Amino acid sequence: MFRITEYPPPRLSVYLTRSLSGITHFLSILANLTLSEKSLTNGEKKVKVFTQPHYLHNFVQSTFNALSAEKVKGSTLVVSGDGRYYSKDAIQIIIKMAAANGVRRVWVGQDGLLSTPAVSAVVRERVGADGSKANGAFILTASHNPGGPNEDFGIKYNMENGGPAPEGITDKIFENTKTIKEYFIAEGLPDVDISAIGISNFSGPDGQFDVDVFDSSSDYVKLMKSIFDFQSIKKLITSPHFSFCYDALHGVAGAYAKRIFVEELGAEESSLLNCVPKEDFGGGHPDPNLTYAKELVARMGLGKNPDSNPPEFGAAADGDADRNMVLGKKFFVTPSDSVAIIAANAVQSIPYFSSGLKGVARSMPTSAALDVVAKSLNLKFFEVPTGWKFFGNLMDAGLCSVCGEESFGTGSDHIREKDGIWAVLAWLSILAHKNKDNLDGGNLVTVEDIVKQHWATYGRHYYTRYDYENVDAGAAKELMANLVKLQSSISDVNTTITGIRSDVANVASADEFEYKDPVDGSISKNQGIRYLFEDGSRLVFRLSGTGSEGATIRLYIEQYEKDSSKTGRDSQEALAPLVEIALKLSKMQEFTGRSAPTVIT
Numbered sequence: 001m002f003r004i005t006e007y008p009p010p011r012l013s014v015y016l017t018r019s020l021s022g023i024t025h026f027l028s029i030l031a032n033l034t035l036s037e038k039s040l041t042n043g044e045k046k047v048k049v050f051t052q053p054h055y056l057h058n059f060v061q062s063t064f065n066a067l068s069a070e071k072v073k074g075s076t077l078v079v080s081g082d083g084r085y086y087s088k089d090a091i092q093i094i095i096k097m098a099a100a101n102g103v104r105r106v107w108v109g110q111d112g113l114l115s116t117p118a119v120s121a122v123v124r125e126r127v128g129a130d131g132s133k134a135n136g137a138f139i140l141t142a143s144h145n146p147g148g149p150n151e152d153f154g155i156k157y158n159m160e161n162g163g164p165a166p167e168g169i170t171d172k173i174f175e176n177t178k179t180i181k182e183y184f185i186a187e188g189l190p191d192v193d194i195s196a197i198g199i200s201n202f203s204g205p206d207g208q209f210d211v212d213v214f215d216s217s218s219d220y221v222k223l224m225k226s227i228f229d230f231q232s233i234k235k236l237i238t239s240p241h242f243s244f245c246y247d248a249l250h251g252v253a254g255a256y257a258k259r260i261f262v263e264e265l266g267a268e269e270s271s272l273l274n275c276v277p278k279e280d281f282g283g284g285h286p287d288p289n290l291t292y293a294k295e296l297v298a299r300m301g302l303g304k305n306p307d308s309n310p311p312e313f314g315a316a317a318d319g320d321a322d323r324n325m326v327l328g329k330k331f332f333v334t335p336s337d338s339v340a341i342i343a344a345n346a347v348q349s350i351p352y353f354s355s356g357l358k359g360v361a362r363s364m365p366t367s368a369a370l371d372v373v374a375k376s377l378n379l380k381f382f383e384v385p386t387g388w389k390f391f392g393n394l395m396d397a398g399l400c401s402v403c404g405e406e407s408f409g410t411g412s413d414h415i416r417e418k419d420g421i422w423a424v425l426a427w428l429s430i431l432a433h434k435n436k437d438n439l440d441g442g443n444l445v446t447v448e449d450i451v452k453q454h455w456a457t458y459g460r461h462y463y464t465r466y467d468y469e470n471v472d473a474g475a476a477k478e479l480m481a482n483l484v485k486l487q488s489s490i491s492d493v494n495t496t497i498t499g500i501r502s503d504v505a506n507v508a509s510a511d512e513f514e515y516k517d518p519v520d521g522s523i524s525k526n527q528g529i530r531y532l533f534e535d536g537s538r539l540v541f542r543l544s545g546t547g548s549e550g551a552t553i554r555l556y557i558e559q560y561e562k563d564s565s566k567t568g569r570d571s572q573e574a575l576a577p578l579v580e581i582a583l584k585l586s587k588m589q590e591f592t593g594r595s596a597p598t599v600i601t
């Protein structure tokens with residue numbers, strides 16, 4: 001179907017220098033936006049900030065300017081997101097700005113919906129009706145943060161490889177936002193109906209401009225089918241001895257869950273929870289962890305009011321479906337264990353990896369469970385700073401197949417973003433493989449069995465993360481500065497620690513994590529404060545780069561237990577001594593005024 005519309009000469013430069021107060025206000029907002037944008041390519045802010053005059057426009061024009069005119073002219077751009085409040089307006093604005101900046105065509109998922117991993121897949125795999133391929137993408141999401149008129153919105157730019165823009169580009173965007181004086185918008189271009197699949201052609205002053213609205217899930221589903229053995233997963237899911245549920249928390253994963261789990265893999269429709277994407281995520285916080293995925297947690301027999309007959313397997317996604325939480329019956333799988341277990345079982349269970357893994361990688365704060373697997377399987381191993389873009393370089397260079405973060409992010413080199421549904425399919429593949437001979441009545445190998453077997457083989461990394469959200473930014477900085485100061489004398493640190501508890505090992509070394517990219521040689525400094533203990537335990541402190549208000553302090557606590565008779569303890573109990581050390585050493589309560597974290601995972 002084609003819609004043809006002529007639009008009047010549209011090239012408008014809108015100058016922002018109308019009033020002095022306007023300029024000041026404008027600059028201060030941009031400085032805010034780019035603080036988080038700089039570190040993670042995500043401009044995540046309250047909707048009210050984004051809807052201020054010219055705010056979104058400035059981010060978009062600064063991005064076009066950072067890419068340079070030759071790259072933008074004639075290009076194909078994907079624009080979509082997790083469907084949160086303000087997305088539809090933002091898409092219309094970006095379409096009009098793309099036209100005025102000489103973009104040749106814009107691809108939009110139906111209703112403006114594309115998960116972050118699906119955007120990456122579309123950029124890498126989709127071919128337009130005219131043979132075109134995408135050059136980049138604007139993803140509209142604030143990920144795991146809530147949505148609605150008083151909540152969060154966000155935008156980020158992904159490159160031709162389907163991954164987040166590298167620091168070189170995001171730094172340029174940041175610089176541009178400080179000096180930008182005009183932007184281009186085709187105000188005469190009519191709004192495009194993004195609810196109907198089809199291509200609209202327009203002719204404007206720069207020639208043809210198309211908007212291609214396409215099915216949000218078909219490219220992604222095709223890719224998943226090329227990676228996993230859907231037949232064997234279907235046997236598992238439809239077996240009377242197995243049960244399954246999936247919670248999209250009203251995020252965009254819902255647009256894929258029905259297609260994949262119900263239509264392709266035969267799950268019951270009733271196994272899907274909250275799978276209708278909503279602009280406000282049903283008023284919830286679309287963050288797949290034990291605190292926010294309450295309904296799933298209860299359904300799986302965990303939490304305060306557990307259901308009595310939980311399914312064998314449950315999983316949840318965040319707003320843009322790049323994160324995942326995996327649960328077994330009354331059992332939580334930590335994301336750090338999850339990536340290690342996927343890596344340990346990938347070759348046998350997942351056709352895409354049957355010829356071996358190129359290497360594995362984790363972010364620095366993620367537990368060392370993956371390190372042990374890499375060592376034992378003799379795999380290349382990388383420890384990178386927080387944020388998915390660091391994995392992308394390794395993958396582009398053919399050095400890494402499977403990677404993960406403690407923050408519920410797991411993925412592989414099939415795309416350049418983490419992938420929530422991929423992780424669920426990976427777990428289902430492992431379960432299908434381990435149970436291939438007992439789906440007709442033998443004893444099911446459960447999620448809990450798989451994890452406990454893994455601990456017995458490789459040892460267990462007890463792990464927890466404490467988040468202190470919306471802390472006063474100055475106080476957070478002081479806390480971090482104090483921790484850096486303490487690092488100058490390890491012996492003083494050890495005296496302090498022994499004074500707090502005598503049953504904790506000594507600190508062997510302490511530093512601020514710094515990463516040299518083995519592919520392009522770039523160096524990323526100040527990526528988190530580490531205290532490394534003699535017995536392999538670790539304390540890590542970081543400031544979040546994605547929070548939308550104040551500062552968020554993250555404290556990561558880890559302890560390795562090799563003795564298989566001691567791997568079955570409750571993790572909060574096992575970690576209690578280290579937690580006490582971390583809180584007292586950092587003077588958490590003194591600096592932040594908080595006696596407890598906002599979220600514990």
Ligand code: VG1
Binds near residue numbers: 544
């Ligand atoms: C958090 C996580 C990090 C993740 C990032 C983006 O960052 O800790 O591991 O890569 O979110 O996730 P921070 O700086 O707040 O700790 V998403 O789902 O927005 O791509």
Ligand code: CO
Binds near residue numbers: 116
């Ligand atoms: Co996300």
